[in-house]
Amino acid sequence: AAQPVSVSAGASANNVCAGTQVTFSATPTNGGTSPSYQWKKNGNNISGATNQIYTYAPSNGDGLSCVLTSNITCPSGNPATSNTVTMTVNPVVAVSVTVAASANPSCAGSTVIFTATPVNGGTGPSYQWKKNGSNVTGATNATYAYVPSNGDQLSCTLTSNISCPSGNPATSNTVTMTVNQPVAVSVSISANATLVCAGTQVTFTATPVNGGTNPAYQWRKNGTN
Numbered sequence: 001a002a003q004p005v006s007v008s009a010g011a012s013a014n015n016v017c018a019g020t021q022v023t024f025s026a027t028p029t030n031g032g033t034s035p036s037y038q039w040k041k042n043g044n045n046i047s048g049a050t051n052q053i054y055t056y057a058p059s060n061g062d063g064l065s066c067v068l069t070s071n072i073t074c075p076s077g078n079p080a081t082s083n084t085v086t087m088t089v090n091p092v093v094a095v096s097v098t099v100a101a102s103a104n105p106s107c108a109g110s111t112v113i114f115t116a117t118p119v120n121g122g123t124g125p126s127y128q129w130k131k132n133g134s135n136v137t138g139a140t141n142a143t144y145a146y147v148p149s150n151g152d153q154l155s156c157t158l159t160s161n162i163s164c165p166s167g168n169p170a171t172s173n174t175v176t177m178t179v180n181q182p183v184a185v186s187v188s189i190s191a192n193a194t195l196v197c198a199g200t201q202v203t204f205t206a207t208p209v210n211g212g213t214n215p216a217y218q219w220r221k222n223g224t225n
Contacts, residue, residue: 002076003030007037007068009082016058017164018092023055024064026082032071040065060089093120095168097158105178106148113145114154116172122161130155150179183210 005028012023028035039049042063046054058064063086069079095118102113118125129139132153136144148154153176159169186209191202208215218225 002074003072005030005068005070005072005075005078005080007031007066007080007082009064009066009085011064011085011087014085015088015090018059018089019057020089021055021057022087023053024066024085025053026066026068028052028068028070028080030070030072030075031068032075034071036069036071038067038069040067058087058089060087060091062087062089090164092164092166093162095120095158095160095162095165095170097121097156097170097172099154099156099172099175101154101175101177104175105180108150108179108181109147111145111147112177113143114156114175116142116156116158118142118158118160118170120160120162120165121158122165124161126159126161128157128159130157148177148179150177152177152179185210187211 007029008027010025010027012025013020014022016022024039026037026039035052037050037052039046039054043065054064054066063084065084066082067079068082072078097116097118099114099116102115103110104112106112114129116127116129125142127140127142129136129144136146144154144156153174155174156172157169158172162168187206188209189204189206191204193200193202196202204219206217206219
């Protein structure tokens with residue numbers, strides 16, 4: 001009696017990242033003692049792919065099938081063509097992160113907020129802040145606030161949860177803090193004359209200490225602006 005010949009094809013993985021090696025296997029029925037195989041990609045023979053298994057890195061949408069030629073005595077449906085395995089291949093995307101400070105330079109004793117901005121962080125990224133190269137305990141959010149010292153170096157490591165990352169975990173740039181010590185501000189005033197006749201114009205001059213490059217002034221008379 002004729003023996004029906006068939007073959008099925010399967011992949012070691014599907015929905016994979018670009019560049020991933022995938023092994024395709026043919027499972028014969030009534031293949032005989034010495035079956036022959038020919039793998040096809042998108043309907044075309046793959047040169048040299050004549051074994052029961054075939055391994056390569058597929059592209060998205062590749063359709064793999066196999067043709068089995070049996071050597072049994074009384075085959076039917078020979079050669080047999082397998083099902084087609086259509087591959088889903090996801091692109092590899094680069095992961096990165098940048099950090100910035102809410103103020104730099106800052107004043108001693110002032111709280112500064114550091115913010116990490118991820119690229120391709122996924123739906124649930126994780127963060128680890130570092131100060132001077134060492135992990136900061138508990139600093140695992142996208143923002144980190146503290147009172148820095150002069151010269152402190154802040155960076156952040158991002159671990160993405162996207163499917164096909166590259167450069168993961170990613171380390172950010174480093175923000176080096178400039179922290180200025182408080183300086184005393186004062187101002188004194190003088191008049192070009194203090195004993196004058198009624199109606200005489202008098203010029204008052206304010207002399208600042210540590211007024212900065214663009215100080216602002218508000219004069220008062222009898223306590224009122």
